[in-house]
Amino acid sequence: MPQNVERLPSVPRVLVIANQKGGVGKTTTAINLGTALAAIGERVLIVDLDPQGNASTGLGIGRESRQRSTYDILMEEVPLRDVAVETVVPRLSIAPSTLDLLGVELEIASFQDRAFRLRKAVAALGKEGNSPFTYVLIDCPPSLNLLTINAMAAAHAVLVPLQCEFFALEGLSQILGTVERVRRGLNPELSIHGIVLTMFDGRNNLSGQVVEDVRSHMGEKVYETVIPRNVRISEAPSHGKPAILYDINCAGSQAYLRLASEVIQRERVLRAA
Ligand SMILES: Nc1ncnc2c1ncn2[C@@H]1O[C@H](COP(=O)(O)OP(=O)(O)OP(=O)(O)O)[C@@H](O)[C@H]1O
Numbered sequence: 525m526p527q528n529v530e531r532l533p534s535v536p537r538v539l540v541i542a543n544q545k546g547g548v549g550k551t552t553t554a555i556n557l558g559t560a561l562a563a564i565g566e567r568v569l570i571v572d573l574d575p576q577g578n579a580s581t582g583l584g585i586g587r588e589s590r591q592r593s594t595y596d597i598l599m600e601e602v603p604l605r606d607v608a609v610e611t612v613v614p615r616l617s618i619a620p621s622t623l624d625l626l627g628v629e630l631e632i633a634s635f636q637d638r639a640f641r642l643r644k645a646v647a648a649l650g651k652e653g654n655s656p657f658t659y660v661l662i663d664c665p666p667s668l669n670l671l672t673i674n675a676m677a678a679a680h681a682v683l684v685p686l687q688c689e690f691f692a693l694e695g696l697s698q699i700l701g702t703v704e705r706v707r708r709g710l711n712p713e714l715s716i717h718g719i720v721l722t723m724f725d726g727r728n729n730l731s732g733q734v735v736e737d738v739r740s741h742m743g744e745k746v747y748e749t750v751i752p753r754n755v756r757i758s759e760a761p762s763h764g765k766p767a768i769l770y771d772i773n774c775a776g777s778q779a780y781l782r783l784a785s786e787v788i789q790r791e792r793v794l795r796a797a
């Protein structure tokens with residue numbers, strides 16, 4: 525690890541939600557896991573690191589109200605707590621993104637600390653021991669670019685959403701390889717928090733086969749909770765709400781609540797270690 529890199533704080537815990545594959549449920553997981561953690565009393569910040577800004581939109585933060593964004597964090601070193609805005613969910617804030625992020629990779633490429641810009645911001649949150657947040661969840665773009673590298677360099681652990689489809693395992697080795705390289709080169713603390721299987725379709729034999737395959741390859745790294753394909757989950761973002769607020773009783777919301785308790789459970793084990 526390069527010298528003069530800030531240490532990660534113990535509070536907040538920083539989890540990055542990443543998979544280079546598009547449309548696998550990263551943003552849905554960030555929003556609903558964040559909501560579920562907030563519902564059980566955690567103070568959560570979602571960092572939208574995707575120029576598409578789906579997490580921001582899905583939490584009801586319109587483009588016109590994104591005065592400051594994650595671009596300003598990476599480019600101008602504006603503190604995270606100044607960029608964070610509150611959402612409709614109590615105890616859940618978001619650092620929104622704008623399309624400016626599309627250019628950030630080129631703009632920071634010449635900075636010596638280009639991979640550590642977000643880490644610096646996260647470290648500052650915990651500095652005086654009074655972090656406004658207990659969890660930071662970073663939503664990544666569908667790519668292993670400098671934005672995702674910044675996220676991994678700033679995190680304690682990676683949570684990988686994996687869609688229950690034929691090529692699931694193939695994509696997995698790419699992301700695991702990247703995590704390993706980041707661990708070796710940039711962030712020795714980085715671990716795999718877990719793999720969450722998403723969009724499970726019980727009527728489809730393939731879905732069941734994928735769950736079996738992924739479990740037999742990845743063992744305990746795979747969360748028990750499997751997120752079902754559920755229409756309420758796909759409807760919720762257009763209402764600017766997490767599914768858990770839109771319809772707490774639907775199968776998808778219930779699954780995300782279970783995932784949150786598993787995440788907390790694993791956190792206890794990790795902290796005790
Ligand atoms: N469990 C689910 N059931 C039904 N639809 C879902 C489910 N999870 C996600 N979706 C829908 O699938 C689409 C992709 O999900 P999402 O945006 O969370 O993926 P992503 O990995 O963040 O995508 P991207 O790579 O583009 O950022 C969205 O329209 C979302 O509403």
Ligand SMILES: [Mg+2]
Pocket residue numbers: 550551552574578579663664665
């Ligand atoms: Mg997304």
